Amino acid sequence: xxxxxxxxxxxxxxxxxxxxxxxxxxxxxxxxxxxxxxxxxxxxxxxxxxxxxxxxxxxxxxxxxxxxxxxxxxxxxxxxxxxxxxxxxxxxxxxxxxxxxxxxxxxxxxxxxxxxxxxxxxxxxxxxxxxxxxxxxxxxxxxxxxxxxxxxxxxxxxxxxxxxxxxxxxxxxxxxxxxxxxxxxxxxxxxxxxxxxxxxxxxx
Numbered sequence: 725x726x727x728x729x730x731x732x733x734x735x736x737x738x739x740x741x742x743x744x745x746x747x748x749x750x751x752x753x754x755x756x757x758x759x760x761x762x763x764x765x766x767x768x769x770x771x772x773x774x775x776x777x778x779x780x781x782x783x784x785x786x787x788x789x790x791x792x793x794x795x796x797x798x799x800x801x802x803x804x805x806x807x808x809x810x811x812x813x814x815x816x817x818x819x820x821x822x823x824x825x826x827x828x829x830x831x832x833x834x835x836x837x838x839x840x841x842x843x844x845x846x847x848x849x850x851x852x853x854x855x856x857x858x859x860x861x862x863x864x865x866x867x868x869x870x871x872x873x874x875x876x877x878x879x880x881x882x883x884x885x886x887x888x889x890x891x892x893x894x895x896x897x898x899x900x901x902x903x904x905x906x907x908x909x910x911x912x913x914x915x916x917x918x919x920x921x922x923x924x925x926x927x928x
Contacts, residue, residue: 768800768801768802769801769802769804769807770807771801771807771810771811775798775801776814778797778798778916779811779814779815779818780818780859780860780861781860781861781866781916782797782912782916783815783818783822783860784860784861784866784868784869784872785869785871785872785909785910785911785912785913786909786910786912787815787818787819787822787875787905787906787908787909788815788819788905788906788909789815789909791808791811791812793912794808794811794812795808796917797912797916797917798811799917818860821859822856822879823879823883823898823901823902825852825855825856825859826852826876826879826880826883827883827887829851829852829880830844830880830883830884830887831887833880833884834884834887834888838884839888841881841882841884841885841888842881844877844880844881844884845877846873846876846877846880847873848868848873852876852880853868853873853876856876869910871910875905875908878904878905878908879901879905882901882904882905883901886898886900886901
């Protein structure tokens with residue numbers, strides 16, 4: 725799946741002239757973008773791979789960000805309906821991967837004979853953490869906050885308990901779990917507001 729916003733013409737970019745060279749490069753790029761132009765304040769009107777990496781790291785802090793919150797952490801982006809929708813879609817995809825992985829490990833624990841949900845903990849050397857870290861922090865250049873491990877552990881326990889109780893027979897059995905996890909978002913460090921997220925932030 726292409727991670728960048730696929731539509732909208734660059735010729736609509738705030739009345740600015742887009743050269744044929746830029747237009748040709750945009751159309752041939754593997755990343756289809758909404759629009760590409762810079763305002764006098766150097767604000768971008770397209771999401772980049774750098775923004776995607778930043779969003780993935782932000783997922784360690786917030787799983788359900790509002791559009792208002794996202795706008796305060798992507799200050800170098802000229803927001804439009806397309807940009808906002810794409811960022812929301814990214815986090816939806818992040819959550820989907822997260823829950824799929826957690827459910828898989830919860831079911832695996834049941835098959836292995838685990839009976840007490842409280843014994844299920846996600847540590848930095850656990851297989852589940854490695855799978856999640858590889859997806860959101862592929863370069864392993866960011867220190868994942870301990871709070872995320874706590875949230876992941878609780879999510880795993882909730883999935884385990886629900887499956888063990890047979891609640892997965894109900895098509896909407898995951899909704900109560902989503903509601904619990906949606907209340908566990910934590911504050912995102914101010915450093916994430918910096919355009920592009922500097923290497924200093926990634927290694928801090």
